[in-house]
Amino acid sequence: MSRPQGYIEGEAPASQQHSGSNGGSKVRSERVALLVVSALLAAAVIVICRLSLDNMHTKQSFQTLRDEHEAVKRNLTERRCEVKSYNTVQQTSPQPPVVKENDPRPKCEHGWEQYGRQCYYFSIDLLTWSKSRDECRQKGGDLVQIDSREEQTFLELKLREKNNFEWDVFWIGLTDSEKEGTWLWVDGSPLNESLTFWFLGEPDNWTGNDPDGADCVRMGKKAGAPDMKRWFDESCKYTYRSICEKPAETRHFTLHCV
Incomplete structure (x- = not known):
């Protein structure tokens, strides 16, 4: 059987080579796009997790500060009452008690x-x-x-x-x-x-x-x-x-x- 003119043994026809090249490029483009989207999603998840963690830490810090503030207020109030009671006892002239309820005088x-x-x-x-x-x-x-x-x-x-x-x-x-x-x-x-x-x-x-x-x-x-x-x-x-x-x-x- 005679070969077509210009045929080289072991080489596919030009039309077949061109078709295969287009198919491979398309697959590679889709893979790249998929990788980019996956990377963006991963980055978004990381950012969301980081923001959530930071927000939780901030709330915990505020709660800790609030608790400390209330403790300081209670401590100061107790100290003031103790000082006023001490001063009342120390005074030589009769003084009214620090706390009175329903004074009927x-x-x-x-x-x-x-x-x-x-x-x-x-x-x-x-x-x-x-x-x-x-x-x-x-x-x-x-x-x-x-x-x-x-x-x-x-x-x-x-x-x-x-x-x-x-x-x-x-x-x-x-x-x-x-x-x-x-x-x-x-x-x-x-x-x-x-x-x-x-x-x-x-x-x-x-x-x-x-x-x-x-x-x-x-x-x-x-x-x-x-x-x-x-x-x-x-x-x-x-x-x-x-x-x-x-x-x-x-x-x-x-x-x-x-």
């Missing part, structure tokens, strides 16, 4: 002075007896009603502190304006005749300056007045200072050591 508001369970306000306004009573009522009380020798003593001592001159005197809540000679306190109760502090010769219902007489009572300085005898009946139209009275308030509160 009655208290007077600012500007009032306390005696027992009553509060007293010493007005500086010069008013008639009725205007003085109005002022006391606006403040939640009334003109003072004196029910004991101890209360009279307390008021006398306070007036000595507050009197600026001899006739700096104060209205109290006693009057006989309804019936002459029948002395009543502002709450309507009658005067206890065994517990009075009239100055010598009082009450005299003097009408020299007021024809209506002297139907209201004031107290204050009088030279030579013995044994707290400081009550005088005066015209209710005169203007004097006054003493207001009201019960002390019971306040419930809680103090914490901070």
Whole structure:
């Protein structure tokens, strides 16, 4: 059998060689692409794992810092309480405890002075007896009603502190304006005749300056007045200072050591 012209033994035809070359190149390209994609996926997985690990470490660090912060706060609070308690014990004058709950002691508001369970306000306004009573009522009380020798003593001592001159005197809540000679306190109760502090010769219902007489009572300085005898009946139209009275308030509160 005759060979085609140009045939070389052992060599494939040119058309077959070209077809095989194209097939091999295509396979190699697909493999390279697959390797690149695999490498990118692997890199992405590594990055995600690293970010997750870093995030977990960050959360753990924050939690550790938070726990340490709370421990420091508790420690400082305990130290402050210990120091305040120590200082309270060391003080020589009586001091209130660091912690009190529901303190039932009655208290007077600012500007009032306390005696027992009553509060007293010493007005500086010069008013008639009725205007003085109005002022006391606006403040939640009334003109003072004196029910004991101890209360009279307390008021006398306070007036000595507050009197600026001899006739700096104060209205109290006693009057006989309804019936002459029948002395009543502002709450309507009658005067206890065994517990009075009239100055010598009082009450005299003097009408020299007021024809209506002297139907209201004031107290204050009088030279030579013995044994707290400081009550005088005066015209209710005169203007004097006054003493207001009201019960002390019971306040419930809680103090914490901070």
